[in-house]
Amino acid sequence: MDLFFSLTVNGLATGMLIFLLAAGLTLIFGLMDVLNFAHGGLFVWGAFSGVWVYDLTGSFWLGIVGAIITGLILGAIIEYLIIRPVYGNHVQQILITLGLMLVLSELIKVVFGPDQKAATAPEYLQGSFMVGDVILIKYRLFIILVGFIVFGVTSLILKRTRIGLIVRAGVMNKEMVQTLGVNIRLVFMLVFMVGAAMAALGGMLMAPYSGVIYAEMGLEFGILAFIVVVIGGMGSFSGSLLAAILVGLAQAYMAYYVPALSLAVNMLLMTVVLIFRPQGLFRVGVK
Amino acid sequence: MMSTLLELNNVQTHINQFHILHDISFEVPKGEVTVLLGRNGAGKTTTLRSIMGLNPPTEGTVSYKGQVINKWKPHMIARNGIGYVPEDQGIFGDLTVGENIRVAMQKEDETTTEHLEWVLELFPDLKKFWKKPGGQLSGGQKQMLAIARAYVNDNELLLIDEPSKGLAPIIVEKVMESILYMKEKTTIVLVEQNFMMASKIGDSFHIIDDGKTVHNGMMSDLKQDKNLMKKYLGIA
Ligand SMILES: Nc1ncnc2c1ncn2[C@@H]1O[C@H](COP(=O)(O)OP(=O)(O)O)[C@@H](O)[C@H]1O
Ligand SMILES: [Mg+2]
Numbered sequence: 001m002d003l004f005f006s007l008t009v010n011g012l013a014t015g016m017l018i019f020l021l022a023a024g025l026t027l028i029f030g031l032m033d034v035l036n037f038a039h040g041g042l043f044v045w046g047a048f049s050g051v052w053v054y055d056l057t058g059s060f061w062l063g064i065v066g067a068i069i070t071g072l073i074l075g076a077i078i079e080y081l082i083i084r085p086v087y088g089n090h091v092q093q094i095l096i097t098l099g100l101m102l103v104l105s106e107l108i109k110v111v112f113g114p115d116q117k118a119a120t121a122p123e124y125l126q127g128s129f130m131v132g133d134v135i136l137i138k139y140r141l142f143i144i145l146v147g148f149i150v151f152g153v154t155s156l157i158l159k160r161t162r163i164g165l166i167v168r169a170g171v172m173n174k175e176m177v178q179t180l181g182v183n184i185r186l187v188f189m190l191v192f193m194v195g196a197a198m199a200a201l202g203g204m205l206m207a208p209y210s211g212v213i214y215a216e217m218g219l220e221f222g223i224l225a226f227i228v229v230v231i232g233g234m235g236s237f238s239g240s241l242l243a244a245i246l247v248g249l250a251q252a253y254m255a256y257y258v259p260a261l262s263l264a265v266n267m268l269l270m271t272v273v274l275i276f277r278p279q280g281l282f283r284v285g286v287k
Numbered sequence: 288m289m290s291t292l293l294e295l296n297n298v299q300t301h302i303n304q305f306h307i308l309h310d311i312s313f314e315v316p317k318g319e320v321t322v323l324l325g326r327n328g329a330g331k332t333t334t335l336r337s338i339m340g341l342n343p344p345t346e347g348t349v350s351y352k353g354q355v356i357n358k359w360k361p362h363m364i365a366r367n368g369i370g371y372v373p374e375d376q377g378i379f380g381d382l383t384v385g386e387n388i389r390v391a392m393q394k395e396d397e398t399t400t401e402h403l404e405w406v407l408e409l410f411p412d413l414k415k416f417w418k419k420p421g422g423q424l425s426g427g428q429k430q431m432l433a434i435a436r437a438y439v440n441d442n443e444l445l446l447i448d449e450p451s452k453g454l455a456p457i458i459v460e461k462v463m464e465s466i467l468y469m470k471e472k473t474t475i476v477l478v479e480q481n482f483m484m485a486s487k488i489g490d491s492f493h494i495i496d497d498g499k500t501v502h503n504g505m506m507s508d509l510k511q512d513k514n515l516m517k518k519y520l521g522i523a
Contacts, residue, residue, distance in 0.1 A: 162389075169379045169390045176377035179339055180391040181365040181440065 002134045007252045013140040013209065015248020016147025020202030021225035022232070022240040023154065024195020030171040030235020032188050034083055035090055037097040039199055040222025041104030046071050046200025047213040048112045051119045060122040060208075067204035068197045075196025079189050101219065108215040116214035119207035143205050150198060151241050158237060167191060171235045227266045231273045233280025242281060292317040292352060292444055292474050293338070299346035300337045307333045308344070309498040315444070320466075320475045322489035322506060324520055330498040331478040332374055335446045338476075339371050340364045351444070366393065370437030374448040374478075376429045380422025384413050384432055387421045391436045398441045406435040409468055427458035431465065444474045451481040459484060482520070486510055494519045 025039050046067035054063030082100055086092040120126070121139045129136045158164035166187055170177045178184050206221075207213045228247050232239030247266050255262040273281065293315040300308035308330050315321045323331045336342040338349055340361040349357040356364055365371070379387050392399055407414045410431040416424065421432060430450050437445050450466065451459040463484045469475065470488065479485040485492070489506040496519050509515065 165382070165386055165390055169382060169386075172379045172381060173377055175341055175361070176373070176379070177390065178361040179341070179365050179371040179373075179377075180436065181362050181393045182390070183360070183362045 002132075003256075005134050006136075007256055008249065009136060009140050009144070011249035011252030012245060013143040013248070014251060015245040016143050017202050017206050017209070018221065018224050018228055018248055019147055019241050019244035020150060020198045020205070021221055022228040022244050023150070023237060024192075024198045025225050026229045026232060026235055026240045027167070027171075027191050027237060028195045029229065031167055031174070031191050032083075032087070033174070034087070035093050035097065036083070037094060037222065037226075038078065038082075038100040038104060039097075039195070039225060040218030040220075041101045042071055042074060042196045042199040042218075043203035043206070043221050044108055044213070044215060044218035045074055045104060046203030047207045047217070048108055048117065048203075050200070050204030051117055051207050051213060052112065054119070054207075060125070064201065064204055067200045071197035071200025072193045074200075075193035076189060078196070079192040083192065084185075101222070105215045105218060114215075116212045117207075118212055120211070121208035125208070139208060143209060146201075146205060147241075150201070154194075154237065163187070163190070224266060227270045231270055231280060233282035236280065236282035239280055239282030290317050291315065293476070294350045295334075295338070295347070296350070297347035298334070298337055298344045298349060298357070300333055300342050301345045302333070302342055307342075307498055308337060311337070311347070311495065311498070311500050313493045313500050313503060315474060315476055316491070317443075317474050319490040320470055320477055320488050322485045322492040323476065323478045323495055324480075324485065324492055325495035326519065326521060327480075329495045331495055332448055333498075334495065335371070335373075335448050335476070335478060338364075338446060339369065365440075368441060368443040370440065370442035370445045370473075372430075372433045372437045372445065372447040372450065374452065376433040378421040378424070378429050378432055380420060382421055383418050384421055384424070385417045387432055388413075388436050388439055391439050393440055399439055402439045402441070405472075406438055409465055410435055425458075426454050427461060430454065430458075430462050434462075434465065434469065438469065438473065442473060444476070445469065446476045448478045449480060450477075451479060451484050463487060482516075 021039060021043055025036060028034050028036050049070040050063040050067030053066030054060055057063070078100065082096055086096055125139045125142050127138055129138065158168055166177060166182055170184060170187060174184060206217070224247060228240055228243040231246065232243030247269060250265045250269055251262060254265040291314045295311050295313055298308055298311040299306070311330070311334050313321070323334060325331050333342055337344050340359055344357045347357070348355050351367060351369065356367065379390065382390070388403070412428050413432055413435055416428065421429065424432060434447065434450070447466070450462050454462065459481060466475065466477070466488055477485065477488060486506055486509070492504060492506050492509055493500050494502040494515070501519065502515060
């Protein structure tokens with residue numbers, strides 16, 4: 001029982017990291033109709049820049065702030081220079097963002113050196129609690145908590161604010177939003193920046209979780225995030241949380257109980273969902 | 288003397304490589320309902336989309352209140368006082384009726400509030416279903432929501448694309464009646480295939496055929512001109 005419990009906590013923590021990546025991806029796809037294969041690159045940049053600030057200042061929190069700022073800045077630059085010219089053209093988007101993904105990964109090595117970097121959680125987030133005979137690792141709980149906070153705050157913004165209303169409307173019908181007087185380009189940039197910042201935050205949180213960070217980890221997580229976006233329903237924010245948790249849990253259980261399947265499990269999950277609910281678990285309604 | 292609110296001059300529009308509009312020219316007098324007629328595929332919807340900047344003209348000019356607007360982005364055109372009710376109504380299905388309207392409310396000033404109160408009086412259903420998702424409304428209610436949404440801003444011109452499409456005759460009557468009320472408040476460009484409706488609401492008409500404006504006149508004269516109706520509209 002305690003093993004199952006600890007696998008569950010692991011799965012939830014991994015799920016939350018994937019969620020941070022998938023949330024931006026699904027909003028960017030839903031609103032802007034952009035397939036961003038470079039999203040994983042923002043995850044790595046968040047990890048490396050955040051850890052760099054963390055090492056420099058000794059403050060984990062400043063590291064998180066650094067990662068978020070890196071995400072916002074990179075997001076703005078990428079949207080303006082790379083994405084803007086290819087709106088409406090999926091083939092070009094795939095090619096240019098795949099290229100960008102490689103460039104972002106290679107640039108990591110140029111800027112931070114070719115080796116992988118170690119990272120540990122700050123002291124107050126190390127260690128574990130004992131609840132009965134179950135061991136709860138603090139840092140994993142911390143990741144889960146941050147994931148829920150990001151989900152909660154973003155949901156509130158989407159539900160309660162004017163900009164959130166515009167984003168939700170834009171996901172359903174971009175043209176209509178513009179003909180009601182909204183400058184959609186500004187909204188696009190904002191959403192891209194926020195999506196990038198969430199990915200960067202995910203990368204930074206990932207660092208002490210796995211202990212090491214390396215330039216290629218963006219690709220691995222990027223693929224997981226895409227699977228999550230498809231399972232959750234392209235454009236659905238709540239769907240991305242649910243699907244990310246599902247994928248995180250499936251991976252954690254399978255790795256232990258059926259290790260042979262652990263790599264294939266996410267693909268299997270996606271296939272099953274696509275067969276029975278091709279629109280994903282959550283559908284975003286148009287009319 | 289009536290002043291001209293909107294003027295299209297030799298508007299030509301390409302969508303991708305297709306040359307859709309070849310020469311659209313007409314004027315919209317302030318305070319009137321100008322009807323665009325023509326067969327399916329003639330270019331009526333594209334004309335409205337060109338005015339809105341959704342399919343910007345590749346040649347020619349669109350002037351609104353004396354300003355040339357055909358290079359403007361759709362949101363700027365909208366902010367300058369043109370409201371658009373698309374053929375498919377463009378309702379945000381997951382948003383409530385209230386939210387659908389709030390997306391359109393650029394300001395929350397006195398005019399907007401006045402407009403809102405006025406349309407809610409005109410369409411009491413919208414008030415009744417304020418918290419219902421737009422996707423769950425009936426066809427007629429969706430049309431009313433789309434019209435209301437286009438009007439809440441300080442708009443002086445409404446472009447309405449085939450509001451009777453797909454509605455039961457009794458609902459068409461209601462929609463028509465409400466457009467007659469709107470007519471008191473704003474100028475309207477109406478695309479309408481339902482001839483009964485067009486002739487009851489419209490002041491003047493322009494016939495579009497194969498991407499060109501080929502004929503115009505007063506709506507009251509068109510009813511007499513059986514030849515014209517047959518040639519361009521397929522109505523005997
Ligand atoms: N996106 C598009 N791509 C190619 N052709 C289009 C597109 N939109 C409209 N058309 C063509 O332009 C012509 C005019 O269409 P439209 O303006 O919708 O006509 P109407 O509203 O008068 O029925 C039609 O022949 C239609 O097939
Ligand atoms: Mg049409």
